[in-house]
Amino acid sequence: MSIVKKTRWIAAAAAVLLIPAAALSAGNAASCGFSGGDAVRGKTLYKSTCVACHGANGRGTIPGVPDFNKKGGVLTKSHSVLTDHMERGFKSPSSPMAMPARGGNPKLTAQDLRDVHSYLHDTFGCGR
Numbered sequence: 220m221s222i223v224k225k226t227r228w229i230a231a232a233a234a235v236l237l238i239p240a241a242a243l244s245a246g247n248a249a250s251c252g253f254s255g256g257d258a259v260r261g262k263t264l265y266k267s268t269c270v271a272c273h274g275a276n277g278r279g280t281i282p283g284v285p286d287f288n289k290k291g292g293v294l295t296k297s298h299s300v301l302t303d304h305m306e307r308g309f310k311s312p313s314s315p316m317a318m319p320a321r322g323g324n325p326k327l328t329a330q331d332l333r334d335v336h337s338y339l340h341d342t343f344g345c346g347r
């Protein structure tokens with residue numbers, strides 16, 4: 220095998236080995252056990268409806284908003300609980316402020332919420 224061919228073969232083998240590793244890294248909705256959402260659409264929805272309170276970095280911009288990146292934080296809650304809280308709103312006793320139903324945008328559909336849910340896990344992980 221020529222040196223060029225050998226180098227190409229090594230590069231191809233490395234690519235095959237690296238792609239699945241990247242797909243399985245933390246912060247992937249599927250690795251959090253969530254499916255049925257389109258994180259790309261979800262990103263657009265997050266940027267228009269959620270970002271004012273939750274921030275692009277998910278750490279929250281105002282008191283009472285949880286940090287989505289926190290280990291053991293709100294993203295460890297079950298998918299059905301998170302869906303319910305996003306859909307109908309939610310207020311915990313410790314927070315001075317409530318999460319508004321559908322982030323305050325009544326036009327968001329169930330699929331929109333699945334998409335943004337997928338974006339949350341893709342971007343901020345599963346709280347683990």
Ligand code: HEC
Nearest residue numbers: 268269272283284293304309310311314316317318321322
């Ligand atoms: C007006 C501010 C505001 C907007 C806009 C907003 N949120 Fe929230 N969100 C909050 C607050 C405050 C909490 C914490 C409520 C509490 O713990 O009582 C919260 C909590 C949450 C939680 C955790 C719920 C739980 O069970 O602990 C999720 C998930 C969430 N928001 C998702 C979203 C998504 C997705 C959007 C956009 C569609 C959004 N939020 C828009 C203020 C907001």
